[in-house]
Amino acid sequence: xxxxxxxxxxxxxxxxxxxxxxxxxxxxxxxxxxxxxxxxxxxxxxxxxxxxxxxxxxxxxxxxxxxxxxxxxxxxxxxxxxxxxxxxxxxxxxxxxxxxxxxxxxxxxxxxxxxxxxxxxxxxxxxxxxxxxxxxxxxxxxxxxxxxxxxxxxxxxxxxxxxxxxxxxxxxxxxxxxxxxxxxxxxxxxxxxxxxxxxxxxxxxxxxxxxxxxxxxxxxxxxxxxxxxxxxxxxxxxxxxxxxxxxxxxxxxxxxxxxxxxxxxxxxxxxxxxxxxxxxxxxxxxxxxxxxxxxxxxxxxxxxxxxxxxx
Amino acid sequence: xxxxxxxxxxxxxxxxxxxxxxxxxxxxxxxxxxxxxxxxxxxxxxxxxxxxxxxxxxxxxxxxxxxxxxxxxxxxxxxxxxxxxxxxxxxxxxxxxxxxxxxxxxxxxxxxxxxxxxxxxxxxxxxxxxxxxxxxxxxxxxxxxxxxxxxxxxxxxxxxxxxxxxxxxxxxxxxxxxxxxxxxxxxxxxxxxxxxxxxxxxxxxxxxxxxxxxxxxxxxxxxxxxxxxxxxxxxxxxxxxxxxxxxxxxxxxxxxxxxxxxxxxxxxxxxxxxxxxxxxxxxxxxxxxxxxxxxxxxxxxxxxxxxxxxxxxxxxxx
Numbered sequence: 001x002x003x004x005x006x007x008x009x010x011x012x013x014x015x016x017x018x019x020x021x022x023x024x025x026x027x028x029x030x031x032x033x034x035x036x037x038x039x040x041x042x043x044x045x046x047x048x049x050x051x052x053x054x055x056x057x058x059x060x061x062x063x064x065x066x067x068x069x070x071x072x073x074x075x076x077x078x079x080x081x082x083x084x085x086x087x088x089x090x091x092x093x094x095x096x097x098x099x100x101x102x103x104x105x106x107x108x109x110x111x112x113x114x115x116x117x118x119x120x121x122x123x124x125x126x127x128x129x130x131x132x133x134x135x136x137x138x139x140x141x142x143x144x145x146x147x148x149x150x151x152x153x154x155x156x157x158x159x160x161x162x163x164x165x166x167x168x169x170x171x172x173x174x175x176x177x178x179x180x181x182x183x184x185x186x187x188x189x190x191x192x193x194x195x196x197x198x199x200x201x202x203x204x205x206x207x208x209x210x211x212x213x214x215x216x217x218x219x220x221x222x223x224x225x226x227x228x229x230x231x232x233x234x235x236x237x238x239x240x241x242x243x244x245x246x247x248x249x250x251x252x253x254x255x256x257x258x259x260x261x262x263x264x265x266x267x268x269x270x271x272x273x274x275x276x277x278x279x280x281x282x283x284x285x286x287x288x289x290x291x292x293x294x295x296x297x298x299x300x301x302x303x304x305x306x307x308x309x310x311x
Numbered sequence: 312x313x314x315x316x317x318x319x320x321x322x323x324x325x326x327x328x329x330x331x332x333x334x335x336x337x338x339x340x341x342x343x344x345x346x347x348x349x350x351x352x353x354x355x356x357x358x359x360x361x362x363x364x365x366x367x368x369x370x371x372x373x374x375x376x377x378x379x380x381x382x383x384x385x386x387x388x389x390x391x392x393x394x395x396x397x398x399x400x401x402x403x404x405x406x407x408x409x410x411x412x413x414x415x416x417x418x419x420x421x422x423x424x425x426x427x428x429x430x431x432x433x434x435x436x437x438x439x440x441x442x443x444x445x446x447x448x449x450x451x452x453x454x455x456x457x458x459x460x461x462x463x464x465x466x467x468x469x470x471x472x473x474x475x476x477x478x479x480x481x482x483x484x485x486x487x488x489x490x491x492x493x494x495x496x497x498x499x500x501x502x503x504x505x506x507x508x509x510x511x512x513x514x515x516x517x518x519x520x521x522x523x524x525x526x527x528x529x530x531x532x533x534x535x536x537x538x539x540x541x542x543x544x545x546x547x548x549x550x551x552x553x554x555x556x557x558x559x560x561x562x563x564x565x566x567x568x569x570x571x572x573x574x575x576x577x578x579x580x581x582x583x584x585x586x587x588x589x590x591x592x593x594x595x596x597x598x599x600x601x602x603x604x605x606x607x608x609x610x611x612x613x614x615x616x617x618x619x620x621x622x623x624x625x626x627x628x629x
Contacts, residue, residue: 083463089456105346106464108337155333
């Protein structure tokens, strides 16, 4: 069973009567999960519900056995969830350690635990040297890592990361992605990474949920979403590529993108031996055979297009 | 909640930091606002120069009034402090001492008057203190996005506002109630046979009541203005503008319409009237009714908290 389960969740904002979530049902597995969706898809509303800041109008929400339908449940939920906001946020006048200790105390840690956890987590995210400096003077990358650290300080069951690489330079972005990937894939923390950068999700998440108009368009392991069609392969050839393509087409396999000894073949099944047989018959040597990899972006756009067509 | 522990920390290969799962129990404090109060006071007390400048006047006033009260109380038992020339000396005569036993009660009443006078003369400084340390509490949180961090924790809006209110109120207590209690303690210690405590003991709780009410009014107003502002400087200007504008308007309307009830528009004027009534004194010719002054304070507090509650609804947004 997944860590987070939503079933038939509806949420409508009274002002403007905007239907943010429209019968959303999804089960998020343990581990790193990416959340994708265009603007207005309902991502922020979903995060608010998972944080216990909003109660759904209808439906079932279960996060590690707790529901945000009551005030008590909402507060309990916030003990179990860590949140890294997208926008800039810091507590003015405080050092990194003071910020972390305060937030750890608010999450329910004792004074002693809060202090020790603060140092452990700041060390983990690489802020050990800056910890006693006021956060106002920190760089964007350091502030972003502090935001991650405060979300982890109480070691929550679920960590919500909203655009974790927002505003970072390439080095900072790389560091942040390494941390997120380490947390999710090595430390096995349950993460929900909300971003519009599909490459970040490919790099850090094992599972992807695509939202649109308050509904789940798709929810599947990342590999299956970007794995593409194994019957479509790219072939590199030494020798007469054109002759090989002709042989393959005579045998019913469509070829395309012929150029400089490389082309794509749409095989009739996933058995690539036909390529080697055809190469032998055409007197060519195969230098490379690789399945054409799909991209998360394409999958995302396809899902949106399919929804539009359905509508 | 007991959670799985890991025997030793594992090493994150890419960034050299160690990740150590936590195995303790998460149990929010009974008073969830307590960490906010502590953190807020720590930040405030870190700024030494404002502390010195803003606390200096109340401290000096406390010392001077304590000395005068001590002198008057000592005169009440016919023992002027050394150096003042005794009850019959120049200073003793100037302070009205040296009389017989019949003047004893009058002297105690004079001590009470001095305490009330102290309250009214230091109100301005307590406003300064509360405004300086409270003006940024909500405005700066909004500006820096701190509310995103607070409300992602098991913290209600009530807890958050209680924490912020207590921070401001601490400065109100330090600037208003505490100095009053110090002066009362001096009067009690200096009066013969604890006579001040026996005759005028109610001054102590009246000081707490008046100082508490004043702190509530000013703290609420400061937080309300802060919740409407985007910067501490704007909030600070807003608080002083409120006091100046309400004071001027109250005075103008009361003069123009020849009705002293209009003075209730000014929180400071209300404070003077309430103090006179509470301490059973008449310092001036303010003959407008006291319930109106209490009502005006109450309405100001209610209005302030309505504004705060409305404005902080927006803070609970991710």
